[in-house]
Amino acid sequence: MKSLKHYFKKAYKEKFAIGQFNFSDWSQVKGILAAAQNLKAPIILGTSEGESKYVGLAEAVAMRDVLRKKTGLPIFLNLDHGKSFEYLKEAILAGYDMVHFDGSKLPLEENIKISKEVVKFAHWRGVVVEGEVGKIGTDASRTYTEKFEIKEEDLTKPQEVVEYLKQAKVDVLAVSVGTFHGMDVTGVSPDIRLEKLKEITAVANIPLVLHGGSGTPEESLKQSIALGISKININTETRLAFANTLKAELEKNEITPYKYMVEPIKAVQAVIEGKIKQFGSEGKA
Ligand code: G3H
Ligand code: ZN
Numbered sequence: 001m002k003s004l005k006h007y008f009k010k011a012y013k014e015k016f017a018i019g020q021f022n023f024s025d026w027s028q029v030k031g032i033l034a035a036a037q038n039l040k041a042p043i044i045l046g047t048s049e050g051e052s053k054y055v056g057l058a059e060a061v062a063m064r065d066v067l068r069k070k071t072g073l074p075i076f077l078n079l080d081h082g083k084s085f086e087y088l089k090e091a092i093l094a095g096y097d098m099v100h101f102d103g104s105k106l107p108l109e110e111n112i113k114i115s116k117e118v119v120k121f122a123h124w125r126g127v128v129v130e131g132e133v134g135k136i137g138t139d140a141s142r143t144y145t146e147k148f149e150i151k152e153e154d155l156t157k158p159q160e161v162v163e164y165l166k167q168a169k170v171d172v173l174a175v176s177v178g179t180f181h182g183m184d185v186t187g188v189s190p191d192i193r194l195e196k197l198k199e200i201t202a203v204a205n206i207p208l209v210l211h212g213g214s215g216t217p218e219e220s221l222k223q224s225i226a227l228g229i230s231k232i233n234i235n236t237e238t239r240l241a242f243a244n245t246l247k248a249e250l251e252k253n254e255i256t257p258y259k260y261m262v263e264p265i266k267a268v269q270a271v272i273e274g275k276i277k278q279f280g281s282e283g284k285a
Contacts, residue, residue: 001068004076004097004128007042007284008172011230012207016280017221020044020078020209021272022235024051026063027261028242031268033067033075039273039282042074044098046233048081057094065095074285078130080233085114085121092127100130100174100209108133108160115168123169130231131170133160136211137180143236148184150191158199165204172207172231175200177224179212182236192220194227201228209233218278225280234275241267 011018021032023045036043047060057079064077078098079091088099101118103111115131122129134156137148156175165173177200178192189212200208207230213221214236221232245267249260276282 001072001074003126004044004074005171007074007076008128008207008230010284011281012228014284015226016284017210017225017229017232018042018044018281018284019272019275019279020046020080020231020233021238021275022046022048022051022080022233023238024054025242027265028238028268029063029067030261031242031265032238032272033071033073034265034269035272035276036073036075036285037071038269039276040073040285041276041281041283042076042285043276043281044076044078044231046078046080046235049079049083049087052079052091057091057096061095064097085117088118089121092122092125096127098128098130100132101170102132102174104132104135104174104176108163112164112167115164115170119169128172129170130172130174130209131164131168132174133157133164134176136174136176138182138212142182143240144182144184146185148180148182148189150178150180155193155196156200158203161200162203165206170206172209173204174209174211177210179210179216181212183215183240186215188215188217189220190217192216192224194220194223197224197227197229204228207231213237213275221278222280232275232279234272237271237275238268241271 076097081102082088135154209231210229213232213234245264254260
């Protein structure tokens with residue numbers, strides 16, 4: 001199987017985005033996998049610190065290995081939004097393909113300092129590193145009763161990208177260009193700033209990552225991919241489809257998991273297939 005680096009290069013060159021789909025439950029993985037198999041797409045399975053602590057780092061790695069072997073698909077594993085170098089080290093040693101160091105809340109100098117340490121530790125072991133500059137609105141994947149307002153000062157500043165990339169040799173970079181984690185009452189993130197993204201791509205010659213992909217209009221996604229977004233993270237839409245379908249199934253008083261999970265898995269598959277098509281990663285495995 002070709003490496004994750006190979007797929008990032010390919011995505012960057014051919015202008016498609018690899019989907020990162022987060023999970024914390026085996027049934028969600030079944031839905032994600034069915035979609036990837038059906039559409040022959042490379043995928044990254046993502047676990048946040050919280051998700052990975054629930055699943056288990058070693059368990060996630062073992063699962064990825066089995067799925068790769070069984071399907072022959074390029075399936076990779078990313079530790080998403082790792083806040084501490086210590087925990088990222090654990091993920092790397094457990095066998096993750098990629099780690100995302102989220103130092104966005106730190107002063108730039110501190111973010112750079114830790115990113116450099118992560119890069120040194122990861123690259124020596126062949127692990128891909130995602131850095132982050134700018135704050136992506138909100139921490140958690142959840143739904144809101146009001147409209148979410150993007151703060152101008154949280155958006156990625158191109159000058160900071162220049163400074164960061166000069167020192168921290170990450171492989172890919174997460175940027176804040178108007179999306180946010182979770183979905184607000186409108187159900188869409190209408191404020192994607194393509195002009196800002198253009199300014200960033202003018203100074204960053206590496207694949208960029210769009211977080212908070214849920215609810216982002218298809219047209220904005222397509223335009224941002226054309227500008228250099230090579231990975232898009234999705235969590236909330238998958239969680240919503242899974243949880244809402246599961247609730248409806250449990251209403252029927254079925255108590256056998258392999259029976260009441262059939263529809264939630266299909267619901268996840270439908271969401272992921274839609275995203276893979278929008279990202280242009282269909283047939284890129
Ligand atoms: O890191 C994960 C994501 O950025 C997911 O964001 O829950 O809005 O899809 P989302
Ligand atoms: Zn994120």
